[in-house]
Amino acid sequence: MSTSPIQRQRLSLRGQVQGVGMRPFVCRLAQELDLAGWVSNTPEGVVIEAEGNEAALARFARRLTDEAPPPARIDECSAMPLAATGQESDFRVVPSRNDGAPEPCVPPDLAPCADCLRELSDPADRRYRYPFLSCTACGPRYSIVRSLPFDRERTAMAGFALCPDCRREYENPADRRFHAQTTCCPACGPQLALWDSQGISLAEGDGALRLAVERLRQGAIVALKGVGGFQLLADAGNSAAVEQLRTRKHRPAKPFALLADRTMAERLCRVSEEEIALLLEPAAPIVLLRRRKEEIVGTTHSGPLSLRERARVRGAQRGTFISAQTHDLDLPHPNPLPEGEGARREIAPQVAPDLPWLGLMLPASPLHHLLLADFGGPLVATSGNRGGEPICVDENEALARLAGIADLFLVHDRSVLRPLDDSVLRIAADRPLTLRRARGYVPAPVPLAEPLPPLLAVGGHLKNTVALGLGRRALLSQHLGDLDDVLTEQQCGAALQELPRLFGGNPRRLAVDAHPDYASRRLAEAMGLPLLAVPHHLAHAMACAAEHGLEPPFLALAWDGIGLGEDGGLWGGEFLRIDEQGHRRIASFVPLRLPGGEKAVKEPRRTALAAVYDSARLPGANAAEEGHPGLHGVPAGLRAAFSDTELAALLAMLEKNLNTPPCSSVGRLFDAVSALLGLCPVNQFEGQAAMRLEAAAGAFVWNTAADYPAPSATIPLVRDDTGLPRCDWRPWLRNLLRHPAVDDADRAALAYSFHAALADAAPAAARLAALPTVVLCGGCFQNRLLLELCVERLRHAGFDVYWPQRIPPNDGGLALGQLWAARRQAPA
Structure with missing residues (x-):
């Protein structure tokens, strides 16, 4: 002793x-x-x-x-x-104390742990098939908290008094539910109900769940009140049901996410160990996975042969055999999917048309587990909203806003206190790459290398998030959405008020995008605090720097769609040197004109036409060259995308330089090349053209052998009239026009060539900075192939390369970058 x-x-x-x-x-x-x-x-x-x-x-x-x-x-x-x-x-x-400044310590919402799942499936357990069980290791957190500290009376569980059995567990130090604030059971916790479209209850409890599954099998669309709000569910194997959902939601082409279990995921997709680990994270995010189907996707189809088969035919014609490069990781299937009703191996083509990826997530709650297990096959699980709006969180709100979309509403009586859409990630360069950060990851703070002054950042206009600086931590809101919608704008305003209220801090200044017309900036101006304007592409760079704890000097490759440049122009393909003296643009891309301005963003065919027109004016171009369109000639495939009247009007605009603003955006170059290859002349959703171009390039990597080379052309570095070095894409485009795509294999090879040419241009421009560290940022680096090629080329050239991983490279990361950049402008 x-x-x-x-x-x-x-x-x-x-x-x-x-x-x-x-x-x-x-x-x-x-x-x-x-x-x-x-x-x-x-x-x-x-x-x-x-x-x-x-x-x-x-x-x-x-x-x-x-x-x-x-x-x-x-x-x-x-x-x-x-x-x-x-x-x-x-x-x-002892009882919690709720005085003093709160600390940002609420965990994200966590998927069910193994112990809770065992109880869920054990007929002898009193929580058998209870869709709201949880413990100290799992369950809802951020979606239900009202204020801190995190105790039951300050959550959406306050109205559910513990029954004697749950009270004994809650007070027993040896029990895993000891002081678990979300503890409940069928006797004392939330309850399910299934409503019709008028809000009339059709069934309650387990009967509601079973009836919902039965109706899903019959082709119904069910609005489910999930962890962070509503999702719309449909049978992923029922083409008519998926098409009906698209029609009702006015979402003609944007991919739907799938709810699946691990076995289903491995049946549908080629899943690496890193991707399995990501799927199994407690956040239960949507993970983009490559589907197993072998045909080329992301291109037009000119016949029944797949690209792999066509490559073999071409190889045989050349006297060579071309083997497929598939990079498979075939995982074992110890529990094969049952062959009963709903257990389909194939999914409807309308789930993710013309794309080689599926967005899959594992169940995020016990309710999702029960639904999936009872249904027996993958379910479409998409955001419960109309296009552009935030997701619904309240059942009565859902009845109104989802009227005409959902046939049935599977609801419960536990409140969702803030909307949390599903997070979206993929694996790129062997690391997680976050595309949307929301449920499961928010509000985990981002640790910082230096303390921040009291700041609040309002983010951008698209994919909006807001952020609060708290000493050596930055707290990002969940993904809020695009601020074109008035409801989303109101949600952004609410988040700006809620972050300081919930987590403390007394921001005295607001960091904003330099663009004067962003809705986020108008919200900031209404708050009456001093504004600190941060250039758009600098914010992209500083978001990555903050995530990795980088300090200047470094070079940032900021490649995205469109952001306001510091010269008042439209930027999006920038090389920014960032050092202790500030930042400056040391190189960019040759501008591409946008006929009709904003219309060209929605219609890639317009940027393609401008690219062809301007390439023909390049010194050395010869209209008589074989295959070259000449000054007013347009390739046949592109010409077919316009009426004669449209084509004449747009060519006149280009000739007279009327309403054709120049833009240095890499994102718009992706649009132009996608349209020229016949992949996507008009965007049906943001980023569609770029996604289809990435898909076609991926098909070249996956299905074509190394001895079937992509066309070789470069993007040289030239100087414009001001002496600024520019990456000149026009020679590459002229090469494309000399070698037009005639089938899927050609399109895949040309798409890959474009990605490779961009990546080859990166080290040449990076050497101008004479710095060892390079940061990749901006929405273009959501593209896995582009990111991996750039990382490979830059590392080979001797650079240390960083890119966003747990913070989105797109505009969802702007708020963090605004905080990190504005700290140097704001007094402590």
């Missing part, structure tokens, strides 16, 4: 330490080590006072960080000695 004198310590834990079972863990650990004292939630984090001998206290402090529950993340553990009292004989959890 130890004879060490009794000591007492106060330990303060900060980070993701509330709502993750930290207090029960602390209590059990202290009791194991014979320590007395208490643990409590406070607005600043978790506070512990522990009393015992010196050796036990040392072991306690060490094991706190080494053995913390998996959802927890301890960013800081500070200790202060206190005078021992000798008046306590046990260790206990």
Whole structure:
């Protein structure tokens, strides 16, 4: 027995330490080590006072960080000695304190843990098939919290009083639901109901779930109240149901996400170990996976042969055999999908038309698990909204806003306090690449290398997020959406008010995009605080720098759609040198004109026409060249995308330079090439042309052998009239026009050639900065192939390369970049 004198310590834990079972863990650990004292939630984090001998206290402090529950993340553990009292004989959890400044420590919503899933499927368990079970390791968190600290009375669970059985678990230190704030069961927790389109209840409880599954099998569209709001569900194998959903939602082509289990995912897609790990994260995100079907997608189809077969035919004609490069990872299937009704291996082509990827997510809640298991096959699970609007969170709101879309509404009586769309990620360059950051990842703070002054950032106009600076942490909101919609704009305004209210801080300045007409900027102006304007592409670069803890100097390749440039022009293909003196543009892309301005963004055929026209005016071009269109000639495939009247009017605009603003955007170049290859003359959703071009290039990589080369052409670096180096895409385009695509294999090879030419241009321009570190940022780097080729080329040239991974490279990361850039403008 130890004879060490009794000591007492106060330990303060900060980070993701509330709502993750930290207090029960602390209590059990202290009791194991014979320590007395208490643990409590406070607005600043978790506070512990522990009393015992010196050796036990040392072991306690060490094991706190080494053995913390998996959802927890301890960013800081500070200790202060206190005078021992000798008046306590046990260790206990004491009521939370809600005074003082709150700490950003609410965990994201977490998918069900293995223990809860065992209970869910055990007929002998009292929570068998109960769709709202959870414990300290899993369940809803951010979607249900009203205020901090995270205790039941400050969540959407406040109205559900614990039954005696749940109360015993909640108060038992040996139980995994000890002080689990979301504890409930069928006797005391939320309940399901299935409503018709008029809000009349058709069934309740487990009967509601079973009837919803039956109607899904019959082709109905069901609006499901999920973790962060409503989703629209349909049978993914029923073409008529998926087509009906597209028609009703006015979403003709944008891919739908799928709800699936791991076995289904491996049947449908080629899944790597890294992708499996991403699917299995507690966040349960949507992950983009390459489907197993072998035909080329993302191109027009000129016959029954796949690209792989066509490549073999061509190889045989040349006297060579071409083997397929598929890079398969064939995983075992220990639990094959049952062959009963709904257990379809194939999904409807309307789920993700003309694209080689499927967006799959595993169940994010017990309710999703039950639905999927009962249905027996993959389900379309898309956002519960009309196009452009935020998702619905309330069942009565859903009845009104989803009228005419959903046939049935599977609802429950636990409130969703803030909309949280599904997060979207993919694996690129062997790392996670976040495309949309929302449910499952928000509000986990981004740790920063330096403290921030009191700042609030309002983000951009598209894919809007807002962000709050709190010392060495930045807190990003969930994905809010495009601010063209008035409801989304209102949601953005609410988020700007909620972040400081919920997490504390007293922002005295607002960081905004330099564009004067963004809706986010108008919201900022209405708040009456001083504004700090951050150039759009600088914000992209600084978001990546903040994520990786980078300090200047470095070079940023900011390649995206369109952002306001610092010369008042339209930028989007920039090389920015960022150092202690500030930032400057050291290179860019030759501008591409946009006939009709904003219309050209929606109609890639217009940018394609401008690209052809301007390439013909390039010094050295010869209208008599074989295959060259000449000054007023247009390739036959592109000509077919216009009426004669349209074509004449647009050529006149280009000739007279009327309403044809120039833009240095790489994103618009993707549009032009996609339209020239006949892939996407008109965008039916944002980014469609670029996605189809990436798909075609991917088909070249996946289905064509190395001895079937892509056409070789470069994007040289030239100087414009001002002396600014420009990446000149026109020679590459002229090469394309000399070698037009006649079939799918040609389109795939030319699409790959374009990606490779862009990547080859990156090191040449990067050398101008004479810096060892390069940052890749902007929406174009959502493209996996472009990102991987650029990383490969730049590393080969000797550069250290960084790119966004857990923060989106698109405009969803702007708010973080605005914070990180504005800190140098704002006084402490």
